[in-house]
Amino acid sequence: MRHYSAFAVAREALRHHTGWERAWRSPEPKRRYDVIIVGAGGHGLATAYYLGKNYGIQNVAVIEKGWLGGGNTGRNTTIIRSNYLQDPSAAIYEKSRSLYEHLSQDLNYNLMFSPRGVMMLAQTQNEVRGYKRTAHANALQGVTTEWISPQRVKELVPIINLDGPRYPVLGALWQARAGTARHDALAWGYARACSAMGMDIIQQCEVTGVRSDNGHVKGVETTRGPIDCDKLGIVVAGHSGVLAEMAGFRLPIESVALQALVSEPIKPCMDVVVMANTVHGYMSQSDKGEMVIGGGADGYNNYTQRGSFHHVEETVRALVETFPMISRLKMLRQWGGIVDMTGDRSPILSKTPLGGCFINCGWGTGGFKAIPGSGWGMAQLMATGHSPLTEAFTLDRFAEGRFIDESVAAGVAH
Amino acid sequence: MLILRCPYCGNDVDETDLAPGGEAHIRRHGPGSTDAELTDYLFQRENPRGVHFERWRHAAGCGKWFHAARATDTLQVFGTYSAQTTEPPQEIRDAITKARPGWSWREFS
Amino acid sequence: MSTRLPSHGRLIDRSAQVTFTFNGATMRGYAGDTLASALLANDRMMVGRSFKYHRPRGVVASGAEEPNALVGLGQGNRFEPNQRATTTELFDGLTAVSQNHWPSLDFDIGAVNTALARFLPAGFYYKMFIHPQPFWKHVYEPFIRKSAGLGRAPDSEARDADTYEHFHVQTDILVIGGGVAGLLAARNAALSGARVLLIEQTAHWGGRAPVDGGTVDGAPVDKFVEQIVSELETMANVTMRLRCMGAGVYDHGYALGYERLTDHDPDAPGPRHRLWRIRARRIVTATGAIERPLSFAGNDVPGVMLAGAMRDYVVNWGVAPGRRVVVATNNDDAYRTAITLKQAGVDVVRVLDARAAGGGALMEEARSLGIRVDPGRAIAKVSGGKRVKKVAICNQDGIGGAREDLSCDAVAMSGGWSPVVHLWSHCGGKLAWDEDRAHFRPDPDRPPLGADGRGFVVTAGAASGALALDAVLDDAAAAGKAAAKAAGHSPRRGKTPRGETTPEAAMEPVWLMPARADTPLRMKSWLDFQNDVKVSDVQLAAREGYESVEHTKRYTTLGMATDQGKLSNINGLAILADALEAEIPKVGTTTFRPPYTPISMGAIAGEARGEVFQPIRRTPMHDWHERNGADWEPVGHWRRPFTYLRPGETVHDAVNREVKNTRENLGLLDASTLGKLVVKGPDAGRFLDMMYTNMMSTLKVGKCRYGLMCSENGFLIDDGVVARIDEDTWLCHTTTGGAEHIHAHMEEWLQTEWWDWKVHVANLTEQYAQVAVVGPNARKVLETLGGMDLSKEALAFMEWKDGRIGEFDARVYRISFSGELSYEIAVPASKGQAFWDALIEAGRAFGVMPYGTECLHILRAEKGFIMIGDETDGTVIPQDLGLSWAISKKKEDFLGKRAQQRSHMTDPNRWKLVGLETVDGSVLPDGAYAVGEGVNANGQRNTVGRVTSTYHSANLGRGIAMGLVLNGPDRMGEVLEFPGTDGTVFKAKIVDPVVYDKDGEKQNV
């Protein structure tokens, strides 16, 4: 793998950048791999990467029906935080956040991880109690967060309106080491590193069936022929239901549209990420200068990657109230992604009824932040059969009534 | 932005007057059922990419729950019908077959 | 230089001069100018700086596709960044400033990036700034953020001076675009009797046609426009709107119209923007076509302009962007520009026609006017920094060896025209590649599908790919009829107006000029003018394996500027296809997303701002609370007094005062927000037995019972007192804010599961004002008001009765959530204030005080009563809260019963409710956790419980709390440690949750 650096860029500049090699190979599929990961989104690529890096399993194929990173990895609002309430959530998201801190160096690819801080506004007494509770939990979970006053909120976010006529800001839960990163770069960085380890990333290849032999996975049928494997990881977000059906089991999952939007770019005016859950909106400013905005999800099953406009209205109205100065900015672009929601809104990282087949799905509206930690835990689970990071997120928790409910402290989770 | 016809008041209703109610024709499992039945009832969902049956309530209108047969990949609506039934009526199934021959959903087709 | 011409200018009124300022300099224009035409008329060629390299930028287009001429418009509470000068109508007093430079437009430090350009290719930042790790956040990123972004942000405290609104409208047919195609399609649709809504984004009907010329049925096309507009204006079933852009097309025939009402007249009354929420059976997109730039070195120098745009400036606004113009083209249309310029007295230095054989009739016409045309020639390079100085020309079929230099001050370029397919594509319409015209056009066989499964969008005119006037009219006429038919109307027969225009020779695709331009030239050939994406950048992306068009777009930022690639998409795509040695249609396009051009956040938010941002629900006594010092707490959409502040009091003092007074004298609580659902019918008892964990069917008439409701998933969702009104009627109280969803919850089960049960439910929450009269003096004050007998004998604890209290018809519930003698009294809401006043008046003698929600919480906590939302959080079951007594053992079934039998729910090691008493009397922090031994597998400290409610009790003079603790009830007296977030550790003893009047003597008097 050709090393990236300012020096390399300068050297290439002299020959008009004609010497750069491909960031990843695009090989023909082999007949057989030790492990096949279905889905070359962030979670799939990260799983493959840590299989190779942490467990030396490098005879791996990552199969993608479209283009790598083309799903929710490239459609989200890039927020990275770990100020979750429940222990299992805090564990995997904090693992993820800490991996993000050095990931650019680890992958030799600049992900522009920016620990600019994330705050969650408390605008009702319930939220005050909920976030104070989260702060206490975080302190015991090794997640650094603090409860801050309205005045501190205003210092950090000069454009905020502390006392709108409807919901005064009563304080906020502040995680200074949380932030954002460049979403595409995450997928590209992992892909480049996987490819360099000799893994095959096979794009434009759709899985059409899962082959098994008395309860154990044998391989997959694809639009580019059958491929054998010992272990199979299904990491396809909104399309998990379809793949699970091929593998012969059902999931407590529904796929719905989640929308986001950006404004036209303006000069820096907001250095942190603000989430206002009472009014259902959150906003940050990208390095390009766009205000990046998201809100709630549709309430009905949808695979069109188009949501209903009234959700955009609700989100924008909430943010115009919270940040009145954006009223005369303009929405440049809105889009939708298909997110997979579980019964308790927490993810599933688990073995499945089919031997050798593992599933990682159900990240719902908040998967991007979890990618490195999810890949780390999933790789451990697939390689060793057990991971403390994933053990609470099993499929059978629904039958036992052992839920991981984050809605307890926050309305929407992103 | 969906429009669905409420079979009770007959109005073509904007999505913003409706409340989605999830998958239709789910059988309740109470005391005496197995854990598997209960989990199916509460959590397992078809979540198909294609023909789907779901529940809606005309929340800001006549207040009635109803069923809709809809495609989740194109948002085509095949029809809406009474909530007081445990399976899609024949005319709805016929309408779907007309648009999507060979469709199936759970035991229905 | 660019100047105002003595002739031309069909849209300006030379008698109405308008004054405006640009970067502080006062300039003049005419009514009818756009800011862009006015700037050009004032020889303001350079109007901004590009995003990445901060290169000089001038006006390149004349409409919505403009990527360069973006300005900051207005001041203070009316300041708006990134406003397109080409779509900004000039008005007197307009103030504009250019963007993205420091210290000034003409001298910009950031322009150093231009010199470094070679070191800053596409995606350079992915390869750099990696080490050392902390530097990205603290050094590199701040610099990049500063130089990025375009317009200045509005001031932090800016409050938009304008208002906005929405408007719902339904129509059979929506026609988007008021050019000749839209007008004709609208007319043909309307003739069928269908309701037609026609919207046009500019302030004028007719689109490009009057500029491009041609005749319709023998008359000049602009006459045709006048005539059809007046015809449409007389049709009752047609609605026409100018300055109303089709912003987006969504599922089920939903479309957004973005109407700009006062942008051109800021002092006019009424809203600034109106967002039309349109429902159409069928939509006709007559959105025209956009001209493509040519990719040659220096094509971004101010003064290089689209040929069609240059023609617009001459014909529409009487402005010549240059004195000596070179025209470069691969098609015949650009000759119209050459001819127009010549006729306007502008020197057309040369027409460089990339086609070896040159053009057709229009070329001959140009030549006949004395314009020199060089076929097979191309622009090798445009020189000039802040404006065009000269052009080096070469053979198109070559690497760019210059043959000749032409001095000039403007260049008109045309790479052919692409239909505007955005609105067709928003909702899933697919495209087809047109080889002859080298553009993507809508594929009529793969339209966006509506609710009925059929296509609901039809394209008309240039938007279909029909570029010549005759073809435009034929296509539009058919589109109008097709839409009418599809919408269920029968279109009228009738002849289509015949368009005539000079026939054009075939265009030849030119994706790079010259065809084999060498690398240094390609590094200066711009694709995306605003984001500084060059031909070499796209080729680099392809080389590095970013092969998907989505990858290339994201890696290079091609098409991600504020114009969303209106000028750059196709050119970039062609370069990518070439680099991948693939066919253009195989490479495909990126997704088109709404809006067509950016729309204001204000318009999206609509009326919902300030006072009407969200509804505030008010009880009948709301104003009284407001007048008497209420410190409000939002509860759902309601607001309830948290406490009543007296002058000079802290919240803490006020709460303590209310607590003590209610225990010692008399307190009044506005309990009107509690839900009140009446449930009636032969099966009502049976139904309530399913809804509640308790047995409600056995409740005696005249009695009350505290009930719990669980979800089917077993968790506690609501609680409240249920009263049996008569044989088949019950009244169920819910929590505040619980009313609506519990009502819906009941209706859901009645309608979708037990529809054969005879039960009716009605929500009477707002029919009554309900007041809790609480404290030792409660009975006394009611007795002084007179009326019904409320003695212990006449109305025992947990009984209710109808009667009169003073002047008022009332229903009295003898229930207590405080442990005091307490009556909850319901009177008609319209008399709530009067009743409250009477109680305050009569209460003076008994030390009456109103109390708020915090006092209510403390009183109930002292009694160990749970509160939904405090002790419960959606993960708690009644068994956790010592409420097993309220779970009927006799009933076979109730909602949640089965779920509560799951292994995790019956686990003996669940956390259970206890009281917590701090060792030192201090108040436990809200939400604190009790720690156990060691850490878990993820290194997290093990916990054994948490605080659910914690207060200072003025009555006991110390902190009181409740919490959920592992095996709590079996560990009475044990001391737990609760670490605070600041390092301090609180010690608290496990005690009984009831810490006040254990035997309930006070409430039973």
Place this chain on the structure above:
Amino acid sequence: MSDAVSALGGVSFDGIARIEECGLQGMITLRGDLSDQALAAAVTRATGQKKLPEANRARVAGESGVCWMSPDELLLLVPYEEVGGRLEALVAALKDSHALAVNVSDARAVFRVTGDAAREVLAKLAPVDLSRDAFQPGRFRRTRLAQVPAAFWMEEDESFRIVCFRSVADYVFKLLKVAAQPGSKVGVL
């Protein structure tokens, strides 16, 4: 009784349409089998109407009338002072049918919107086709006004009566004022 007050005490506003709060209106929610003759008889007796309205319609004369709320629900309008007596009579008449009749007079607020822009004022707030072809006198619709549930019907042309919950009367009045602000006439309905 004199001390009964409507939510906003009869406020009004003049913009592109006139907005006024109507004051106290007697209202009875009736749920039951609308095809039941006994029920129909009782309702017509209580409201002075000849027959029940068809679906999505209101039959109202002044302070008395009937509005169709859903297949098993009617809203009866009677003079506020008389609601007690009318309700008693209704309940008595329906004692043998499975029906629920309750007084909701004090749970609601009523507004009237009049003027040639009345349709447009409502169309700014409700996702309903208010064009002349679609919405005529007698038409009744339950829907939303911006963010709250509401119902309205057309009296004679250019006049609507709106019913909403009492607690949001202030919000609805402010909404209507914004929608009727001077200079905001759309000019299409």
